Amino acid sequence: ELKVEQNPLFLSMQEGKNYTIYCNYSTTSDRLYWYRQDPGKSLESLFVLLSNGAVKQEGRLMASLDTKARLSTLHITAAVHDLSATYFCAVDKEKDSNYQLIWGAGTKLIIKP
């Protein structure tokens, strides 16, 4: 059974600091996704990682994928308050000719001024 674990589940940090969120998954998968969710809102796609060694960056966020370790990281550089949100990673799983997303529990990130 494919499981996705995120760590940490909650993170409070000060502006200007760096931190990394980890996403481990239990079996091989073709794609890994990172999403952002603001309170009361739906999900916003951040990154899609397709291959081993993939690294993508958008602003202060950088995501990487190591398929051998079954690990993805989301690194936050010089955090700012606007990055406060809940971040989810998800992994594709094929089922009955469809692809489903298996979700991590989410990491709630609070960035204090």
Place this chain on the structure above:
Amino acid sequence: GAVVSQHPSWVICKSGTSVKIECRSLDFQATTMFWYRQFPKQSLMLMATSNEGSKATYEQGVEKDKFLINHASLTLSTLTVTSAHPEDSSFYICSARRAYEFETQYFGPGTRLLVL
């Protein structure tokens, strides 16, 4: 871009009534749509996968007769919560995948349901 809309965005209803939620892909054809529910401070829980023109595939533990899903066209899927009860109160989110594009699910803005 690929835009998915949901309607309504907020609904409050009395216990025992049925509520229909629409999910539309506005600028693309969605061969597959997904319905999720999300409880406060929790992750998304997949309820069902629907392919246009065929019956939805429900996840284990999701009552088919309770949550009726209809994917009648390539741009519209509906979720009907029948005989709603307070425990059905939740945030319901749909997503859609384009034909031949397996990489990305496009998410709707969500529908918040409160059953009194």
